Amino acid sequence: MEITSQQYKIIEPLLPIPRGNLKISNLQVLNAILYVAEHGCKWRGLPARFGRWHSIYMRANRWAKQGVLDRVFLALQENDVINIQVDHVSLDSTAVKVHPDGTGAPKKNGPQSIGKSRAGWTTKIHLVAAGANRAVAFRLSPGQAGDAPEGRKLLKSLEHCGWEGTSVIMDRAYEGDETRQLALELGMTPVVPPKRNRLTPWEYDRELYKKRNEIERLFRRLKGFRRIFSRFDKLDVVFTFFIHFALIVNTLFSVNRP
Structure with a gap:
């Protein structure tokens, strides 16, 4: 499972402008996080196709401390594409x-x-x-x-x-x-x-x-x-980061789901 370019466009404006290793795009970082979240591997276990693991980890760690995905999650609640009226x-x-x-x-x-x-x-x-x-x-x-x-x-x-x-x-x-x-x-x-x-x-x-x-x-x-499924992270801020990420991914993949 990977986030497509079309799905990425929904949240692209909500993510910070990349800094540091500019060779790795935010979409690459998101798919690398998705791999870690899905497989439960350590950051060092990321396949080489995602780029340098340490650069990905540093950007993900920065996002976690800055609450980036918290804001993306909240923004999706009001997104016209995602928003569903329920009773x-x-x-x-x-x-x-x-x-x-x-x-x-x-x-x-x-x-x-x-x-x-x-x-x-x-x-x-x-x-x-x-x-x-x-x-x-x-x-x-x-x-x-x-x-x-x-x-x-x-x-x-x-x-x-x-x-x-x-x-x-x-x-x-x-x-x-x-x-x-x-x-x-x-x-x-x-x-x-x-x-x-x-x-x-x-x-x-x-x-x-x-x-x-x-x-x-x-x-x-x-x-x-x-x-x-299993909590590997000591701090709530990191575990919450993965929960927010999983909820965002689930939302993106459910846009066209009946």
């Missing part, structure tokens, strides 16, 4: 095992959302998706963090983002009163089944709830990238 979003999380390369090093500067759960050292990706091809927002937490509190933080980040009037599909991990009330305060309709021990259960749109599989399919696409 619902889905909220869920998935756990990622942390590779031994990603553990330890407590003196590293920067947040490290890594915690010990029953599955060992893990990181959770909390995500809001609009359909199976488009992510709206995400955040990281240590593996032992609860879904509902982190989900509420993510929902609060959507305030004033134009998602009022939509339904938010959630599983029973988010059926608490506080989470449902927050969704209502944000102008969204919670679609979540009550737990079986609820004394006063509520009705919910069962047909719409079936679309919760959309976010599961998006997680499946994300975990097709080995650098996301």
Whole structure:
């Protein structure tokens, strides 16, 4: 899989002007990052066809520190080519095992959302998706963090983002009163089944709830990238860089996908 010139044109104006090794274009760098993300290899393992690996690594590292892909991801949310009108979003999380390369090093500067759960050292990706091809927002937490509190933080980040009037599909991990009330305060309709021990259960749109599989399919696409399926990076800024990259690539490849 490689990003084509046509797909690249969608995000080309959003990327910085290359500096340093000008022989390597931004498109070459993106496809080199795609290779690393897909195969989970180290930067030194890049095939020679991409150019000097150190030059690619330095540009990718610079982009990560400057939040370049964060801005590209946000810009794509408003791109007329990408933007899709939907009547619902889905909220869920998935756990990622942390590779031994990603553990330890407590003196590293920067947040490290890594915690010990029953599955060992893990990181959770909390995500809001609009359909199976488009992510709206995400955040990281240590593996032992609860879904509902982190989900509420993510929902609060959507305030004033134009998602009022939509339904938010959630599983029973988010059926608490506080989470449902927050969704209502944000102008969204919670679609979540009550737990079986609820004394006063509520009705919910069962047909719409079936679309919760959309976010599961998006997680499946994300975990097709080995650098996301297993966390190799100690710092959140680097792991987040690969998540943003995978979401951007998924968006670019879904433009003409039915």
